[in-house]
Amino acid sequence: MRDIQWSFISLATASLSHLLLRVVLGRELGPDGLGIYTLVFTIYMFGMQFAAFGIGAALTKYVAEFSDDLKKTGEYISSGIIGSIVTGILIGVILFTLSGIISINVFNIPEMRYLLEITALCFPFIAIQKTVIGSLNGFRKMKQFAFMNIALNSSILLVSIFMVMYLKMNVIGAVLGFALPTILIGFLSIIFVRSYLMFPNISFLKNDILRDVLHFGFYVVLGNSIGYIYTHIDNVMIGYYLNETEVGYYAISAIFIQGITLIPSAVQRVTSPIIAKSYAKKEYNSILRLLKSVTLKVFLVSLLLSLFLAIFGRTLIITIFEDVFLSAYLPMLILLIGYTVYSSFMSIGTFYASIGHVRLSYKIALFSAILSIALNAFFIPKYGIIGAAVATSASLILLTSLHYVIIKHLLKNYNLEL
Structure with a gap:
């Protein structure tokens, strides 16, 4: 429970910072500017999946398994740092090169180009930060884990507000607002694992640890990136079929949905290393008890939050964002249904990877992404952002089942019944 508290504080800070930032950006930039920012930030988050290459998730698993062997954990963490720097630079170069094609040919928004070029500079540093976060998660050092996330999100909020409100830099200020803190925090994050780092000599590079981390990370990044497409393809396809203004309206709906995903995401940070360690010790009954307890409680809490937002959502939108964004209310109601159902699985979302079935994660994610793309392609041209919400909710319910x-x-393989 103490670990969950720190995880929750970390994610609550991120969610609150994100909400406050969107309030400021919505008021200062309007639906158009908020829409452009949302598209750039969505691409940034998607590229992050590849930049980190799943190394953070791999280290959560391996560090949790070998937490009693300091030499072994040091080798894994050092390998992860090396791998993250390489993959982060590679993805940054790719985005920088493709920025013109994405901004002009895909979204027909030429001013996005320089925003994406700025974003590309973040990837090596966010990859390092994700690696360190994964290591701390594996050790269950949740205070340090929370501190790093709080520092990042708080600095993004403050720098963004300063550049947008006081320097009047508009959308470019908002993008610099997340780019500069990401670079700084990513660089400084190495301090948290410096005592575990080893110099990469010849014998170190010849061992199988780096290969194991990258192999595990490969399937994690496939699952995570496809999963990110699955949960955010609605934003991208709204930008493709409609315009940045509609993206801005839909972004307001997504802000309130974060309240539903906050608790299950916090719980998942703790269940992941616990399941991995229990599985390594063959304590299968402990895993079953954890699954039953966590999923039921998270679903009930999410249901209560959804009912609150359904009742007071219209008032909240008008109070926080003014009535110009009231078009976001109906999509929010539809999204609440899907995310309430999906929240129970989110709390144990790394279950497959924690028990060694990492390939299964990306196979399910691939099916989900194809389903979501098909539904959005069908509903968005006909029903706009309402159709996007229907497509997302329907796919979430099917995926959870x-x-x-x-x-x-x-579980039947271990003679257990869920």
Whole structure:
């Protein structure tokens, strides 16, 4: 519970910072500017999946398993840092090169180009930060984990507000607002794992640890990146089929949905290393008890939050963002249904990777992404952002059902019944 508290504080700070920042950007930039920022930030978050290459998730698993062996954990963390620098630079170069094609040919918004070029500079540093975060998560050093996330999100909020409100730099100020803190915090994050770092000599580079981290990370990044497409493809496809103004309206709906995902995301940070360690010790009954307890409680809490937002959502939108954004209310109601159902699985979302079935994660994510793209392609041209919300909610409900069928099947291998 103490670990969950720190994880929750970390994610609550991120969610609150994100909410306050969107309030400022919505008021200062209007629906158009907020829409452009949302598209750039969505691409940034998607590129982050590849930049970090799943190394952080790999280290959470391996550090948790070998936490009693300092030499072994040091080798894993050092390998992860090396790998993250390489992959982060590679993805940054790719985005920088493709920025013109994405901004002009895909979204027909030429001013996005220099915003994406700025964003590309972040990737090596966010990759390092994700690696350190994964290591701290594996050790269950949740205070340090929380401190790093709080520092990053707070600095993004303050720098963004300063550049947008006081320097009047508009959208470019908002992008610099997340780029500069990301670079600084990513660079400084190495301090938290400096005592575990080893100099990469010849024997170190010849061992299989770096290969294991990258192999595990490869399937994690496939699953995470496809999963990110699955949960954010609605924003991208709204920008493709409609315009940045509609993206801005839909972004307001997504802000309130973060309240539903906050608690399950916090819980997942703790269940991941616990399941990995219990699995390594063959304590399968402990895993089953954890699954039953966590999923039920998270679902009930999410349901209560959804009811609150359904009742007071219209008032909140008008009070916080003014009535110009009231078009976001109906999409929010529809999204609440899907995310309330999906929240129970989110709390144990790394279950497959924690028990060694990392390839299964990306296979399910791939199916989910294809389903979501198909539904959004069908509904958005006909029904606009309402159609995007319907497509997302429907796919989330179907995905949650599929996950529990698969988990139940996997547990039967250990003579356990969910």
